[in-house]
Amino acid sequence: MAVISSGVAALLVSAVVGGVGLPFGVPPAPEDPMMGRVAPEKCLFHLSWAGTASPDAKSSNQTEQLLAEPEVQHFLKQIGTLIANKVKTSMGKNELLTDDPLGLLRHVTTHPVAIFVGKSIPGKTPANKTNATKTDSRKPKPDDLDATVINVLRQCEAAAVVSLGADAALWKAKARKPIELWNPLGVKNEIVPLDGDDWYARVQFDEGAFPSICLGFRGDYFIAASSEKVFKDVVTRMKNEPPRWWTDIQKKLPIERRSLVAYADLQAITRLVEPLVESRLPKDLAAAMEMLGLANARAWIEVWGLEGRDFANKSLLLLDGEPQGLLRVLADRPIRPEDAAAIPSDATFGVACRFDAQKAMDVVLVLRPS
Numbered sequence: 231m232a233v234i235s236s237g238v239a240a241l242l243v244s245a246v247v248g249g250v251g252l253p254f255g256v257p258p259a260p261e262d263p264m265m266g267r268v269a270p271e272k273c274l275f276h277l278s279w280a281g282t283a284s285p286d287a288k289s290s291n292q293t294e295q296l297l298a299e300p301e302v303q304h305f306l307k308q309i310g311t312l313i314a315n316k317v318k319t320s321m322g323k324n325e326l327l328t329d330d331p332l333g334l335l336r337h338v339t340t341h342p343v344a345i346f347v348g349k350s351i352p353g354k355t356p357a358n359k360t361n362a363t364k365t366d367s368r369k370p371k372p373d374d375l376d377a378t379v380i381n382v383l384r385q386c387e388a389a390a391v392v393s394l395g396a397d398a399a400l401w402k403a404k405a406r407k408p409i410e411l412w413n414p415l416g417v418k419n420e421i422v423p424l425d426g427d428d429w430y431a432r433v434q435f436d437e438g439a440f441p442s443i444c445l446g447f448r449g450d451y452f453i454a455a456s457s458e459k460v461f462k463d464v465v466t467r468m469k470n471e472p473p474r475w476w477t478d479i480q481k482k483l484p485i486e487r488r489s490l491v492a493y494a495d496l497q498a499i500t501r502l503v504e505p506l507v508e509s510r511l512p513k514d515l516a517a518a519m520e521m522l523g524l525a526n527a528r529a530w531i532e533v534w535g536l537e538g539r540d541f542a543n544k545s546l547l548l549l550d551g552e553p554q555g556l557l558r559v560l561a562d563r564p565i566r567p568e569d570a571a572a573i574p575s576d577a578t579f580g581v582a583c584r585f586d587a588q589k590a591m592d593v594v595l596v597l598r599p600s
Contacts, residue, residue, distance in 0.1 A: 254339060255280030255489035257294045258535055262342035264451065266472030268391045268464050272349035273475065274502065276493040280535075281393065282340040291487075293541040341393045348387035348460070349498075385502060389455040389464050398450040402427055405452075409433075409445050424448065430461055479531055483544040489535035496527045523557030526550045559590040 259281035269276050285297035296302060394401050406421070409431050413419050419431040430446020430453070444461035445454050448468065455461035479491060519525045528550050534543040553560065563584070570582035 255282055255342075255535070256541075257283050257285055257289070257291070257297065258487045258489045259283040259342075261488060262393055263472070264391070264393065264468060265342050265344040266476040267470055268344055268389070268467050269346050269473055269476055270348035270387070270463070270467070271473040271475075272498075273473070273493065274347045274349070274386070274495050274498050276344070276346040276476075276491070278344040278346075279342065279490040280488060281342050281395075290539060291536045292539050293536060337394075337397070338392055341395060343390065343392050345390045346388070348389070348463075387456060387460045387463075389453060389460050391464060392452040394447075394450050394452055398447070399427065401452065402429070402447045405447075422446075430458075432458060479533065483531060483533040483546055485533055485535040485537050485542050485544065487536040488533060490533070492530075492532040494530045496529055521555045523553055523555030526554060556590070559585040559587075 261280055265278040265280075269278075285294045287295060287298035289295055289298070406429070410419050410421055413433055417434070419433050421429055421431050423429050424446075428447050428449065430444050430448075432442055432444055434442045442458070443454065443456055444458050445452075446461060447453070448465050451468075453461055453464055455464060475493065479493065526549050527547060529548040531546040531548070532544075534541070536542065547557075549557075552558075565582060565584050569584060570580070573580035573582060
């Protein structure tokens with residue numbers, strides 16, 4: 231399922247950006263170490279992809295060979311042209327995107343990018359949303375999600391880092407005026423100068439999950455952060471080594487030419503959103519999670535890229551303790567090439583999996599409704 235969803239997403243966006251390979255690093259350019267350095271040690275969610283290289287028709291990788299086919303390139307460009315015309319019309323005039331309305335999208339999807347949500351921090355729900363007044367001692371309505379959602383979001387430290395490469399100076403000059411003037415309150419944003427031609431802007435809001443955000447440039451990178459503190463933390467981490475969980479991914483899920491990495495700390499995310507969903511979940515959800523084997527799930531990791539002749543997609547579910555529920559049936563040796571030997575070499579689509587049928591039946595019999 232992960233392979234299908236990732237591939238479809240890439241194909242859809244490629245129709246818009248068209249030109250080289252697929253977006254999100256297929257085929258991948260050399261990795262940018264900065265995408266790992268900027269990630270926080272305590273990370274709830276991380277998504278990053280490599281830059282996209284031009285596909286080589288002489289590559290030994292069959293996915294890259296396919297992308298280099300003239301018919302495939304022509305197909306993507308034709309669809310891209312049709313979609314681009316619609317997008318240009320809907321965008322209207324935008325000073326940042328006047329020269330090329332799709333330039334920003336094309337750059338972001340074909341250059342190294344890291345998007346992450348850092349550690350949650352203690353937050354307080356806005357008083358005007360939840361606290362009872364002197365004349366009204368009633369508790370907030372269970373279906374009023376506004377205050378809870380805002381409180382959850384304010385506990386997140388989020389940021390995105392985009393590699394600008396050789397176009398860094400151009401983007402810094404091109405984006406300064408639009409960012410300075412972009413403000414829902416109708417006031418100019420404060421521009422804070424850094425070293426050289428680097429700078430960032432504080433964008434103020436009067437309410438919502440993030441009272442202010444920061445947009446700016448450091449070296450060859452653009453940074454969008456949920457607060458000034460988060461922006462400065464990202465700049466500091468640019469000089470550090472990547473966090474341990476990042477290097478562990480490279481060891482546990484190695485791929486020759488890595489395109490995309492996704493990481494989710496399931497336990498931390500569950501703790502964060504629990505106040506938002508605890509009163510709205512069915513009472514038997516805990517039992518369902520236990521039956522599926524997800525009650526002790528700790529983290530989910532997804533990596534994809536090119537390896538040998540193939541497109542590789544590797545997933546890893548980390549558990550606290552032994553596999554439970556339905557996951558017990560998969561707790562056996564990994565699948566091997568001989569397990570897929572029965573699939574014809576010219577098959578359009580094929581799936582091979584291994585599971586313990588006896589364990590599967592035991593789980594169903596034990597957990598079936600009474």
